[in-house]
Amino acid sequence: MKTRTVNLLSGLGTCLILAGPAPATFTGISVEATPNEFGILTCRVYAEFSNPDDRLLGVYGMPEAPLEIEVTGGSFYQHPFGSDGPPSHSLIETFPSLAFDTFVAIGLSETDGNDFMTITPGWPGFGPGSLHLTDNGWFVTPDQPQAVPDAGGRVLLGQFSTTDGSSFFGRFLIQALSNGAPILAFVGFCHPASAPCFDGDLNLDNVVGIEDFLILLGCWGPVDDGDPGCVYADAQGNADGDVGIVDFLALLSHWTIFTDVPTGDEVDADLNDDGVVDVLDLLLWLACKGSVSRECLMIADLDGDGFIGVNDLVLLITNWG
Ligand SMILES: [Ca+2]
Numbered sequence: 001m002k003t004r005t006v007n008l009l010s011g012l013g014t015c016l017i018l019a020g021p022a023p024a025t026f027t028g029i030s031v032e033a034t035p036n037e038f039g040i041l042t043c044r045v046y047a048e049f050s051n052p053d054d055r056l057l058g059v060y061g062m063p064e065a066p067l068e069i070e071v072t073g074g075s076f077y078q079h080p081f082g083s084d085g086p087p088s089h090s091l092i093e094t095f096p097s098l099a100f101d102t103f104v105a106i107g108l109s110e111t112d113g114n115d116f117m118t119i120t121p122g123w124p125g126f127g128p129g130s131l132h133l134t135d136n137g138w139f140v141t142p143d144q145p146q147a148v149p150d151a152g153g154r155v156l157l158g159q160f161s162t163t164d165g166s167s168f169f170g171r172f173l174i175q176a177l178s179n180g181a182p183i184l185a186f187v188g189f190c191h192p193a194s195a196p197c198f199d200g201d202l203n204l205d206n207v208v209g210i211e212d213f214l215i216l217l218g219c220w221g222p223v224d225d226g227d228p229g230c231v232y233a234d235a236q237g238n239a240d241g242d243v244g245i246v247d248f249l250a251l252l253s254h255w256t257i258f259t260d261v262p263t264g265d266e267v268d269a270d271l272n273d274d275g276v277v278d279v280l281d282l283l284l285w286l287a288c289k290g291s292v293s294r295e296c297l298m299i300a301d302l303d304g305d306g307f308i309g310v311n312d313l314v315l316l317i318t319n320w321g
């Protein structure tokens, strides 16, 4: 957490030096409830982008920022013919309730056999009422069309369903390309949502970022009780009836978008040294994930932390090509 704050502060300093924030085109996480005749409470979760050339590359958890997706008061609905990925289009035609299965995805709500999503080796699977990941996730490489936003600017990242639970809560890291640059965001969702899911999210887009910061600045000074946004901005810190530096620092501590992903010369993601980062390198990484063999550590430990984990995969796909 400490590292993040430092990164954030240095990032913010850069923004201020440039006299304004860089245009972030990852705009948040949205949830769409999917009505159905089976009485299954189902929500689809999307990453939202304003640039049609952006890409969602992965959703994951790490030890210092675990992925948690939970059902409150019940269990996930898992169709017997489903899996942890998108269900088969042809099976849905025979078993319509399969469309409301619980699964993770990048861009596809069903598949005809052309899903290029990678679920990382060592994947623990869904528990009855929670998915908990500390070194796993689901990814696609940037060359796959399913990573690209749909006409509505959205990329599906999962569908979560229950027949006996009452609500969902999720928190996770996403890796994306936004305006051609890699971004990392710690984000999430809740459903049904009647209030912000997260501290610091003043505009309810499930991201704590520059827009929330601007709202807080717009509220600077004594709080008008009739403005719920400013009351909430004041509640970030000390709720003393005045939006000030304490609330500002509290919002910074919840900041969720980071841009300090190493790329280019800093990282050698070309594991087989053939001059290009492609599927051959991905296959090498998949074969080495979790391994402590000397050979694997030599080629696949991209960040040099002595462990072949999901963070090395993030470096590999953000240096793709
Ligand atoms: Ca499933």
Ligand SMILES: [Ca+2]
Residues within 6 Å of the ligand: 200, 201, 202, 203, 204, 205, 206, 207, 208, 209, 211, 212
């Ligand atoms: Ca927000």
Ligand SMILES: [Ca+2]
Residues within 6 Å of the ligand: 270, 271, 272, 273, 274, 275, 276, 277, 278, 280, 281
């Ligand atoms: Ca290569």
Ligand SMILES: [Ca+2]
Residues within 6 Å of the ligand: 300, 301, 302, 303, 304, 305, 306, 307, 308, 309, 311, 312
């Ligand atoms: Ca590593």
